[in-house]
Amino acid sequence: MITLPRWFRRPSILMNETPGGPWGSGGDDDKSGPRNPWAVPPGGRKTGQRPTALDEFLKRARGSYGGGGNGGGPQLPAGINARNLWLIGVGLIVAAWVLFTSIHQIGPQQRGVVTYFGRYSGILEPGIRLTLPAPIVDVEKVDVEQVRNDDFPREGGENVLTGDRNIIDLAYTVRWRVENPRDFVFEIKDPEETVRATAESAMRAVVATTTLNDAIGAGRTQIEARVTRAMQQVLDDYQAGVRVQGVSIKQASAPASLVDDFNAVTAAQQEAVANLNNARSYSQQIIAHAQGEAAAFDKVYEQYKLAPEVTRRRMYYETMEAVLAKTDKVIVETPGVSPWLPLDKMRKLPDVQAGQPAPQQQAQGAQK
Amino acid sequence: MNVLRNPVTIGFAALGVAIVAAATFAIVPETKQAVILRFENPVTTINQWQPGQVIGRTGAGVIMRIPFIDKIVWVDKRVLDADLDNTLVLSTDQLRLNVDAFARFRIVDPLKAVTSTGSTSATEERVADQLRPLLGNALRNELGKVPFSSLLTPERGKVMDAIQDSLQRNAKQYGVQIVDVRIKHADLPEGSPLESALQSMRTARQQEANTIRAQGQKQAQIVRAEADATAARVYADAFSKDADFYNFYRAMQSYRHTFGADGGPSPEGATTILMSRDNAYLKEFEGRGK
Numbered sequence: 045m046i047t048l049p050r051w052f053r054r055p056s057i058l059m060n061e062t063p064g065g066p067w068g069s070g071g072d073d074d075k076s077g078p079r080n081p082w083a084v085p086p087g088g089r090k091t092g093q094r095p096t097a098l099d100e101f102l103k104r105a106r107g108s109y110g111g112g113g114n115g116g117g118p119q120l121p122a123g124i125n126a127r128n129l130w131l132i133g134v135g136l137i138v139a140a141w142v143l144f145t146s147i148h149q150i151g152p153q154q155r156g157v158v159t160y161f162g163r164y165s166g167i168l169e170p171g172i173r174l175t176l177p178a179p180i181v182d183v184e185k186v187d188v189e190q191v192r193n194d195d196f197p198r199e200g201g202e203n204v205l206t207g208d209r210n211i212i213d214l215a216y217t218v219r220w221r222v223e224n225p226r227d228f229v230f231e232i233k234d235p236e237e238t239v240r241a242t243a244e245s246a247m248r249a250v251v252a253t254t255t256l257n258d259a260i261g262a263g264r265t266q267i268e269a270r271v272t273r274a275m276q277q278v279l280d281d282y283q284a285g286v287r288v289q290g291v292s293i294k295q296a297s298a299p300a301s302l303v304d305d306f307n308a309v310t311a312a313q314q315e316a317v318a319n320l321n322n323a324r325s326y327s328q329q330i331i332a333h334a335q336g337e338a339a340a341f342d343k344v345y346e347q348y349k350l351a352p353e354v355t356r357r358r359m360y361y362e363t364m365e366a367v368l369a370k371t372d373k374v375i376v377e378t379p380g381v382s383p384w385l386p387l388d389k390m391r392k393l394p395d396v397q398a399g400q401p402a403p404q405q406q407a408q409g410a411q412k
Numbered sequence: 413m414n415v416l417r418n419p420v421t422i423g424f425a426a427l428g429v430a431i432v433a434a435a436t437f438a439i440v441p442e443t444k445q446a447v448i449l450r451f452e453n454p455v456t457t458i459n460q461w462q463p464g465q466v467i468g469r470t471g472a473g474v475i476m477r478i479p480f481i482d483k484i485v486w487v488d489k490r491v492l493d494a495d496l497d498n499t500l501v502l503s504t505d506q507l508r509l510n511v512d513a514f515a516r517f518r519i520v521d522p523l524k525a526v527t528s529t530g531s532t533s534a535t536e537e538r539v540a541d542q543l544r545p546l547l548g549n550a551l552r553n554e555l556g557k558v559p560f561s562s563l564l565t566p567e568r569g570k571v572m573d574a575i576q577d578s579l580q581r582n583a584k585q586y587g588v589q590i591v592d593v594r595i596k597h598a599d600l601p602e603g604s605p606l607e608s609a610l611q612s613m614r615t616a617r618q619q620e621a622n623t624i625r626a627q628g629q630k631q632a633q634i635v636r637a638e639a640d641a642t643a644a645r646v647y648a649d650a651f652s653k654d655a656d657f658y659n660f661y662r663a664m665q666s667y668r669h670t671f672g673a674d675g676g677p678s679p680e681g682a683t684t685i686l687m688s689r690d691n692a693y694l695k696e697f698e699g700r701g702k
Contacts (some may be wrong), residue, residue, distance in 0.1 A: 063639045130419070144434065162441040163472035199590040203599060207564045211600075211611050230442045230467050234491040241493070241514050245594035251544065252564040282491050282516060282591060301610060305617035312621035316628020323632035327639030334643035338650030348657055356660060363664040372684040
């Protein structure tokens with residue numbers, strides 16, 4: 045219904061202008077019906093409308109032969125001049141019309157979809173292109189190179205169900221462009237909205253088959269690729285003439301109210317790693333210690349084997365020497381004689397022994 | 413001659429011609445189908461959609477009709493959209509879902525579309541209005557036959573096909589072909605269903621955290637035990653070469669440690685040793701002479 049009114053409205057204006065002048069009967073702007081311009085005082089028109097260039101031109105032309113103000117009926121003023129002026133005026137309008145509607149400037153990123161009496165006839169490539177004028181040929185320019193970005197949702201994030209019945213907060217962008225301007229113009233009503241609806245349904249269908257951990261973690265790239273494929277397939281089914289360049293997930297996270305719980309999982313993971321690290325360091329220590337001790341024993345044993353008796357004696361005496369040198373000694377001469385014990389000094393001993401660190405003994409026990 | 417020269421007469425004549433021409437000729441664009449009504453009685457359709465038709469070789473173009481008698485009703489030829497928002501659906505397992513769906517359709521029989529809706533303007537919208545409740549019914553029926561979980565699996569496609577078939581059966585009377593039916597959103601309704609889903613997610617996270625922690629502890633314990641075992645083996649390998657000497661050697665070490673003679677921190681408190689005359693250390697004390 046776009047071309048039709050234009051097609052019949054325009055000639056009717058042209059026809060009216062011939063007899064009545066631009067402000068004559070049937071004109072688009074004149075609501076008051078047919079009115080004779082010659083009967084109206086020259087200034088009268090100006091209240092409602094701006095005088096156009098043509099108005100000025102005609103006014104001047106009329107002034108040149110003076111007797112226009114005779115009023116009364118629709119009477120053509122004498123002289124061939126007036127007729128010519130009308131013809132020139134109409135000719136100019138037609139020429140401008142043809143000029144404007146048959147020259148098309150198609151930008152480098154655009155294509156022009158040409159219809160000939162409503163029927164599709166071809167595509168105009170970029171450049172200045174000539175066609176037949178408007179009612180016959182109509183050109184619709186479509187931007188094909190520009191990649192369009194659609195954000196989903198338009199702001200924030202939306203809740204999407206995953207395959208394991210979890211909810212994630214999702215935000216993503218779809219990039220697409222027009223691949224086939226003919227299909228884009230003729231096959232789908234409101235193609236932009238169709239792309240949006242397709243994207244939403246494809247994204248949810250794909251997320252509905254992935255797990256929560258994939259969706260918020262490693263599976264993103266895969267989801268993006270699958271959504272791109274699914275969208276393309278659906279749009280091809282519609283013959284939308286659209287090429288989906290890509291889908292990128294801007295945000296895929298746990299719902300805001302669950303962030304603490306998700307963080308707790310991360311904390312637990314770190315705790316587990318820390319635990320394991322501690323165990324490993326203990327392991328290194330204890331093994332190194334064992335190896336050291338074993339090596340020391342081996343060295344001593346090597347020498348001991350060469351002269352067992354002497355070495356054993358030597359070690360015994362050296363040890364006793366070292367030990368006894370630091371302690372108080374009481375030697376009991378004969379069996380049956382009880383020595384006097386300095387009990388006041390010894391009284392401390394049990395306390396001290398009780399206070400001695402137990403783990404040390406245990407550790408030594410373990411070493412054996 | 414004078415009459416013909418009169419511009420007003422010419423103007424009115426031209427206007428008349430233009431009006432008749434406009435009423436006779438019409439341009440049918442590629443995007444529209446036209447139903448011609450003659451005294452409200454449909455006579456023909458122009459540029460009707462046909463499968464496999466190539467754009468540019470359709471019925472679009474200039475048509476003629478009988479002026480003032482034939483009336484043109486325009487019907488869109490493109491793929492159209494019927495949206496359905498916030499339909500509450502109950503699955504077989506009694507889970508409520510809030511579903512937004514859309515159907516893409518094409519009016520393939522414009523005459524039927526016009527007669528069935530009884531409208532001569534905005535037929536597409538009337539048809540979409542008729543389709544919406546049908547789509548809602550199809551959704552409720554088909555989704556009511558499957559458990560909720562099948563919406564979250566690849567089976568979803570099958571459910572969609574079933575909905576499309578069911579809708580297609582009902583939509584035929586409007587001269588409509590259903591191109592596609594899709595679910596845009598399938599969300600848990602606000603309130604308790606959403607809350608309980610979030611609650612189950614929360615407990616699942618807690619469970620995961622606890623499991624990870626326990627697993628970490630288990631592994632740490634295993635690592636420690638393995639280290640202890642390795643150490644024991646290293647000791648055993650070395651010391652079992654001569655158990656007797658080890659006993660002696662270790663005893664010496666232990667004495668030194670216990671009595672503070674190994675250079676380490678000296679044990680607290682004084683030690684008094686009572687020695688028998690028979691002590692091996694004192695064997696030489698009395699001299700060889702005895």
